[in-house]
Amino acid sequence: MSEQVTNQKKRILIVDDDERLLELHTAMFKDAGFEVLTAGDGEAAWALLNGGTFLPHIVLSGIRMPKLTGLELFQKMRQSPELKSIPVALYSHQGLEEHKRMAESMGVDRFIVRAQTPPGEVVEIIKQILGAPRQFRLTFDRGRFDGADFVRFVDHAEKTHLADTPTQPLFIVIEPSALGDTYWIKLEEEK
Numbered sequence: 001m002s003e004q005v006t007n008q009k010k011r012i013l014i015v016d017d018d019e020r021l022l023e024l025h026t027a028m029f030k031d032a033g034f035e036v037l038t039a040g041d042g043e044a045a046w047a048l049l050n051g052g053t054f055l056p057h058i059v060l061s062g063i064r065m066p067k068l069t070g071l072e073l074f075q076k077m078r079q080s081p082e083l084k085s086i087p088v089a090l091y092s093h094q095g096l097e098e099h100k101r102m103a104e105s106m107g108v109d110r111f112i113v114r115a116q117t118p119p120g121e122v123v124e125i126i127k128q129i130l131g132a133p134r135q136f137r138l139t140f141d142r143g144r145f146d147g148a149d150f151v152r153f154v155d156h157a158e159k160t161h162l163a164d165t166p167t168q169p170l171f172i173v174i175e176p177s178a179l180g181d182t183y184w185i186k187l188e189e190e191k
């Protein structure tokens with residue numbers, strides 16, 4: 001799937017009030033084959049997104065900006081049926097732990113600390129987000145020995161009641177967290 005990212009022109013919306021950084025990222029992403037649109041703050045980005053004139057494959061946004069922050073922009077996108085599935089990567093000039101925790105708890109696709117991440121690596125991170133599945137879902141049979149052992153372990157450790165329906169499939173859902181190198185894992189029963 002990552003081959004698709006490089007062969008097909010992807011659209012990215014880059015949002016930041018730092019014009020120099022905006023120009024640098026624009027040049028880097030254009031060189032990497034992206035169609036790029038920029039906005040100088042979250043409010044301008046929201047106008048573009050909400051207007052429907054430019055629907056990007058991904059949004060790369062700074063956090064602290066006038067009018068509407070990157071976190072507020074992300075929240076508005078998640079409340080919109082048309083925009084909620086668009087991946088969002090937030091980057092921070094300062095890398096504050098508070099921002100990182102907020103981004104992760106909100107479900108941001110990736111939190112990037114600018115001081116620790118060269119611009120070329122930012123491009124690779126965005127390609128990785130676009131090329132990676134947003135969610136993995138593993139199914140196993142509760143009736144098989146290994147599946148039954150797993151269900152008993154989870155029931156005991158978490159005080160769940162998964163063993164009550166031994167014929168119903170059980171799914172392990174794995175989603176990337178905002179940190180990029182860790183995953184959220186949850187168990188689901190078929191609905």
